[in-house]
Amino acid sequence: MKQKVGLVVGVLFVLAWCLLPVAWIISLSFKTQESVTVGNPGFFPAEGTNAGLDNYRSVLDNGQFLDAIRNSIGISLIATFLSVVIATLAAYAIARLEFQGKKFVLTMALVIAMFPVVSLVGPLFDMWRAIGIYDTWPGLIIPYMSFTLPLAIWTLSAFFREIPWEMEQAAQVDGATSWQAFRRVIVPLAAPGVFTAAILTFFFAWNDFVFGISLTSTEAARPIPAALSFFVGADPFNRPASLLAAAAVVATIPIVVIVLIFQRKIVAGLTSGAVKG
Structure with a gap:
């Protein structure tokens, strides 16, 4: 009791x-x-x-905020798609193939994931301005992929290791090519891990503020978290707290909806690869 x-x-x-x-x-x-x-x-x-x-x-009638929503949706979806595709291929190679330096690759991936974001803002600012992708969607998609790929690779490699190698061999015996066996057998079995990697990547891109405020200067690519910092009223010393709160609620609704709809898959993806056997 x-x-x-x-x-x-x-x-x-x-x-x-x-x-x-x-x-x-x-x-x-x-x-x-x-x-x-x-x-x-x-x-x-x-x-x-x-x-x-x-x-x-007022928030939904604000053109800048609507542009920020469009930017966040587009950038987050593109970064998620590219990151998951690349991480799936890389994780499969790490889990199935034996090559020299595999542990070093995993270690470097973990180091990159733990690297402080703030320390990269300055160099990226100069590089992006030099090559012409400052204040553009690619200028945000690339950093988002760089920081989400390591975590996605670690997550997916754990799932691929748990899939029996015999299932892929059986598919190849039945006439499937290596790519067909990977696409039709391995990826569906690792679907919880793929889904988890996609959710984590999307959340990172959607909630990022540091890159969004540092690598943009106009509404052309500015995402929602960065756009909220430009919500000012008539008095610059008295920020419109109620408008900021309303905008924050609107920005949070998509995340809440995704979690409520896919909560079982998220939990399954986070826990399935944790225990081996």
Whole structure:
């Protein structure tokens, strides 16, 4: 009985700890700037929710924010697709082939994944301006792929190692080529890992702020996190907190929807390759 009570208390504490900031920002998004300024303690503004809905109308009518949504969707999807394709091929080679320096490749991939992002912003800024891809989609897609590929390779290589080698050999005995066996047998069996790598890559690209603010200068490629920093009101010393909160809620909705729809596959992908056998 004590264990059940402790478990319930622990779960409630974790939920409150995680969901309180979410509830706070949702409450803030429904308040007017005047309510925020005077410190309205209620969850909804004293003027009612209709007044708070004006924040969402203002955000969705903002052309810069709509451009940022388009940029984030396009950049994140392209970076995810390219990263998953390259990581799938690389992870398969690492898991199935024996070649000199394989451990070194995995070690370097892990080192790259742990490398601090801030230290690369300056060199990338100069390089991208020199070769002409500053403030463009490729200028963000390349760094996103560079930092998500190592994690995707590590995740997928664990799945490929667990797939019995005999299944691929059986497909080749039945007349399939190496590419057909890989595409029709190996990849479907590693689908949870591929899906996990895609989700992690998409989340990284969608939530990135450092590259988005440093490698863009206009709305041509600026993603949502960077665009939020340019939300200013009439007074530069009094930021429109309610508008920022509404924009943050809108930007978070796609992530929440993806997690709710694919939560089982995400959990399966994160845990399937963890235990061997």
